Amino acid sequence: MSTKTPSEADILRPVNNVSKKYFMLFGAAALALGAFLVAWMYQLANGMAVTGLSDWGSGGGVTWGLYIGAFIWWVGIAHGGIILSAAVRLLDMDRYMPVARLAELLTIAGLSAAGFYILVHMGRPDRMVTSVLGHYHITVNNSPLVWDVTVITAYFVLTATYLALTLRYDITRLRDQLPDHFEPFYKVMTLGYTKDEDEVVERMVWWLALAIIIMAPLLLHGGVIPWLFAVLPGMPGWFSAVQGPQFLTIALTSAISGVIIVAAAFRRAYDWDHIMTDDVFRGLLLWLGFFSLLFLWLQLQQNVVGLFKAPVNVGVAQQATLAHPLYQLSMGLVFLTLAFIFAQTIRPSLFSRTRAIVAAFAVLTGTLIEKILFVVEGFFHPTFEIYAATPGEYFPSAIEWLSLVGTTGLVVLIFLVVSKLVPVVELHAVEHLRGDHGHGHDTDESETTKEVKA
Amino acid sequence: MSTDDESFHPLGNEWEGELEEMLDDTEYDSDLGMKMAQDAMRVTKGELSEAEFHEMYHDDVMEEFGVDDRPTEAAYEQAQEEQKGTATRMLEAFEGDGEESRRETMKKMGVGAAAVGLGAWGTVDDGPEANLAAADDHSSYGKVENDGTQLGMVIDLERCDGCLSCVAACQEENQTDQGVNWMYVLDYEEPDGDNSGSRNRLVRPCQHCTDAPCEKVCPTTARHTRDKDGLVLTDYDVCIGCRYCQVACPYGVNYFQWDEPSVSTDEIKQTADDMGMDGDHMTDHRDRWVDSRAPRGVMSKCTMCPTRQDGHMGDEKVGTTACEDACPPEAINFGDMNDPESKPQQYLTNVVQTRAERMVDGQSPNRENVQESYNFLEGDVELLEMEYLEDGDHDEIQAALFIQGELAESELTLEDEELREVVIDIIGDADALAELEDEELGTLADVLLGDASEGDVDSDDLDAANTAIDAVITDAEEGVQAVVDRYESREITPAEVEESLALLDGEEEPWVSEAGITDEGSAQNVLEAYAGGEASTFKLLEDVGTNPNVTYIGNEPGPEAEQVEGPVAYSDIGGTDNRKDVLDEKTVGDAGVSL
Ligand code: SF4
Numbered sequence A: 001m002s003t004k005t006p007s008e009a010d011i012l013r014p015v016n017n018v019s020k021k022y023f024m025l026f027g028a029a030a031l032a033l034g035a036f037l038v039a040w041m042y043q044l045a046n047g048m049a050v051t052g053l054s055d056w057g058s059g060g061g062v063t064w065g066l067y068i069g070a071f072i073w074w075v076g077i078a079h080g081g082i083i084l085s086a087a088v089r090l091l092d093m094d095r096y097m098p099v100a101r102l103a104e105l106l107t108i109a110g111l112s113a114a115g116f117y118i119l120v121h122m123g124r125p126d127r128m129v130t131s132v133l134g135h136y137h138i139t140v141n142n143s144p145l146v147w148d149v150t151v152i153t154a155y156f157v158l159t160a161t162y163l164a165l166t167l168r169y170d171i172t173r174l175r176d177q178l179p180d181h182f183e184p185f186y187k188v189m190t191l192g193y194t195k196d197e198d199e200v201v202e203r204m205v206w207w208l209a210l211a212i213i214i215m216a217p218l219l220l221h222g223g224v225i226p227w228l229f230a231v232l233p234g235m236p237g238w239f240s241a242v243q244g245p246q247f248l249t250i251a252l253t254s255a256i257s258g259v260i261i262v263a264a265a266f267r268r269a270y271d272w273d274h275i276m277t278d279d280v281f282r283g284l285l286l287w288l289g290f291f292s293l294l295f296l297w298l299q300l301q302q303n304v305v306g307l308f309k310a311p312v313n314v315g316v317a318q319q320a321t322l323a324h325p326l327y328q329l330s331m332g333l334v335f336l337t338l339a340f341i342f343a344q345t346i347r348p349s350l351f352s353r354t355r356a357i358v359a360a361f362a363v364l365t366g367t368l369i370e371k372i373l374f375v376v377e378g379f380f381h382p383t384f385e386i387y388a389a390t391p392g393e394y395f396p397s398a399i400e401w402l403s404l405v406g407t408t409g410l411v412v413l414i415f416l417v418v419s420k421l422v423p424v425v426e427l428h429a430v431e432h433l434r435g436d437h438g439h440g441h442d443t444d445e446s447e448t449t450k451e452v453k454a
Numbered sequence B: 001m002s003t004d005d006e007s008f009h010p011l012g013n014e015w016e017g018e019l020e021e022m023l024d025d026t027e028y029d030s031d032l033g034m035k036m037a038q039d040a041m042r043v044t045k046g047e048l049s050e051a052e053f054h055e056m057y058h059d060d061v062m063e064e065f066g067v068d069d070r071p072t073e074a075a076y077e078q079a080q081e082e083q084k085g086t087a088t089r090m091l092e093a094f095e096g097d098g099e100e101s102r103r104e105t106m107k108k109m110g111v112g113a114a115a116v117g118l119g120a121w122g123t124v125d126d127g128p129e130a131n132l133a134a135a136d137d138h139s140s141y142g143k144v145e146n147d148g149t150q151l152g153m154v155i156d157l158e159r160c161d162g163c164l165s166c167v168a169a170c171q172e173e174n175q176t177d178q179g180v181n182w183m184y185v186l187d188y189e190e191p192d193g194d195n196s197g198s199r200n201r202l203v204r205p206c207q208h209c210t211d212a213p214c215e216k217v218c219p220t221t222a223r224h225t226r227d228k229d230g231l232v233l234t235d236y237d238v239c240i241g242c243r244y245c246q247v248a249c250p251y252g253v254n255y256f257q258w259d260e261p262s263v264s265t266d267e268i269k270q271t272a273d274d275m276g277m278d279g280d281h282m283t284d285h286r287d288r289w290v291d292s293r294a295p296r297g298v299m300s301k302c303t304m305c306p307t308r309q310d311g312h313m314g315d316e317k318v319g320t321t322a323c324e325d326a327c328p329p330e331a332i333n334f335g336d337m338n339d340p341e342s343k344p345q346q347y348l349t350n351v352v353q354t355r356a357e358r359m360v361d362g363q364s365p366n367r368e369n370v371q372e373s374y375n376f377l378e379g380d381v382e383l384l385e386m387e388y389l390e391d392g393d394h395d396e397i398q399a400a401l402f403i404q405g406e407l408a409e410s411e412l413t414l415e416d417e418e419l420r421e422v423v424i425d426i427i428g429d430a431d432a433l434a435e436l437e438d439e440e441l442g443t444l445a446d447v448l449l450g451d452a453s454e455g456d457v458d459s460d461d462l463d464a465a466n467t468a469i470d471a472v473i474t475d476a477e478e479g480v481q482a483v484v485d486r487y488e489s490r491e492i493t494p495a496e497v498e499e500s501l502a503l504l505d506g507e508e509e510p511w512v513s514e515a516g517i518t519d520e521g522s523a524q525n526v527l528e529a530y531a532g533g534e535a536s537t538f539k540l541l542e543d544v545g546t547n548p549n550v551t552y553i554g555n556e557p558g559p560e561a562e563q564v565e566g567p568v569a570y571s572d573i574g575g576t577d578n579r580k581d582v583l584d585e586k587t588v589g590d591a592g593v594s595l
């Protein structure tokens, strides 16, 4: 463990310094996003035929593919992120305070990527507003897709509010050390701020966190998103009550992995080994192990139920899934990660940050593959599998693959930009790490901090 | 599903146990009930007649219930005059679907018959095999659920030839792209079933479901049900192309417009104008763009031709679809599924009759032909006046009669040259004259016609030629006799079929002679032998709860059925079966592999 004491200067370092490496990364991310934007324009100009998709049935393909798989994956990361951050706040898991804001930013970035995928996936994205909003009052009663869009928007707003509230506190206190050229932004962010609101905000944030945790199983990745699939009886690969919990475990494993990677990147870039300590990584890894276990357990449930003596359609679908090499690869990745995590709990010397990062990448790859395959396999084995062209064929086209690169670029860009605007580690976290997280009232405590600085 | 051999009911032991329990709950003798139930099943299987069944239990029932209200009463009374229908059919008289009414009905109609009746009502939850009792119960379909019009189809799979005419007609009418097979016809095989005998073919339009999942999931209301007639349509101006409808539809009938369609809207409009349509073949009576192929980026599927239904193609096209019009054996019957008088519902009520009517249309020898044959044999009509000749050609007969001197030159309708040709044809076919050159045949003909002298030809040849001429007449006469013989031997000819149809239709004496079909029992047998016995009806994936509005007659594909090649390939009609073959050409970086 580092002996350095975390300071305001530490968390302000990303805001006030730019390096060549930063520009290089920025350039690469922008290029990735730009490349996909061009590809998307091409898709808009030529139609969705540029993808590897087709109609299921006599059309010999799958209706939804990588776009939707990646959409769920990003939403999962996003939803897991906000659940993580809410849990930290709600349960006072102070250990993870330094990564709480990163998790929230991951939510914003993940939702942006997911929202982008909705547009990319559509045949007529230009009609999103008129067609969807125009009939919202009717469709919200039936369409899981409308629920999805509603919930994603709601969570975007919720997370943004949540983030903004905690940022006001930090910006006010650190204003002097923040760059002047963003003055208007800080002005807006701290509009009407009074010290009295701290207490209220803290309570609000707590309630928001509670709301998020309570609604997580229902409205986030445990409900609305899986319902997009789980409620359709014509597709036995999806039609299952286990999808809700299953999606939730995937969301959480993906999000923890995402946070591990982002935290490791920041730690490395800004010498934050005393803020994002190994201890944080060990803790995150343990949680990753726990949710990986749940993930595998629910997969097991699906397989046993689907293979033992299932109705023909369910059996066929499950058999095909289990036999698919990519499914095995995905399960293998998660299983190996789980094995490693357990091993390093028993024998702490097995831990290293690099290994943690490898584990995180393994899980993210595993969940992405699982998600894409989940979508595709649903179409491959519908109940009405009579067509010679079913199961069909599908392989993502170059444009679809590029979308993964592009959205990853988008997420990186969001982190890069935000890190130049505001501290990505909360002031609270630093205060806490420094040990001056008094037992008294937070406001008093931060007041002193401010005075000291002044 | 457990269909145990020892269980009398097709739903198996479990169901039987349940029934027994139900019977125990009632105040009546459950042993008697079970025994009656077993025999009632025998009635549905045809091992026992309804009248016999009624008689067997009449005393017991009177003793137990004090009244014998069983529907078989009617059968008992009508047994002599009407032999069609089964116990199940009789049970329809008792309406009922809820648990309560089942119980009430049970008491009312006698528990034994109830066992059969319940089998029929239990259709919703059971697979096709389970519904032996329900199989014949066509009229349970299309029970009027609402007053409004609900367009749909009754498709007789036993009649479908797999010619793909409907597929082609749909594609032409709606100008859809290659592989966009709104109408799709497929042959299939069951994995371990017997695939030899009956036809395994499916005609698959959109089912225009009453509870359409595609509509339920649509985030824009683009997919909607038209109030006027219950058609499930897509508003091409509203759809955002999310494709959720295609995901939610269990039948795979949706086709997305992945790229620019090959026919422009201008061309569609032009075609509509050229055909004198009262509209552009795209917008329906509400001014919504729901017909013809979809524009890029939105969803399409079978529409059941709203342009026709709205009268834009003339009154005679209202109530028809392009596929229906195109189907040579008339397997597709389109119309209001809520109207018992509609084409599809009428077809359902009388599958065998309707099928037979259509099959026999234009076939010979029909009743008139047989009548004529009788008339000839009785000397009331000349051979040459006969309209129908089974064996013989009017021209040849004319020539032969002329040569035999039975016909005056003035009575000839053939020109000299034609006459000569006909004669050459007749004698040229004779085996004995097969060796002769054309010229020699010509001379022979001239001799026969009196235009040359007998000395010009070999006398053996002349004899053979005369024999051939005589044979024309005798063959024709024998043909006429054969028509009557076949009729009297009750071989199933169109005449018998017509008689049977007329008889069952209530006509008093439709037969040509007493040797024909004179009783309803035989009539029914004739029709079944001719048009196939009443096959069972089904709706696709009924337990998914979509409430489809297409009812099929024929074999229901099982869960493991797999498509095989049909008699006609999609390429034969200029179409494409697997659309992916077309779409792959536009895929950017098509890797040629699959997940
Ligand atoms: S078959 Fe039913 S669910 Fe499928 S598209 Fe037609 S109406 Fe919709």
Ligand code: SF4
Residues within 6 Å of the ligand: B214, B217, B218, B219, B220, B221, B222, B223, B234, B238, B239, B240, B241, B242, B243, B244, B245, B246, B298, B299
């Ligand atoms: S593709 Fe169009 S019609 Fe289908 S669900 Fe989406 S918006 Fe509705």
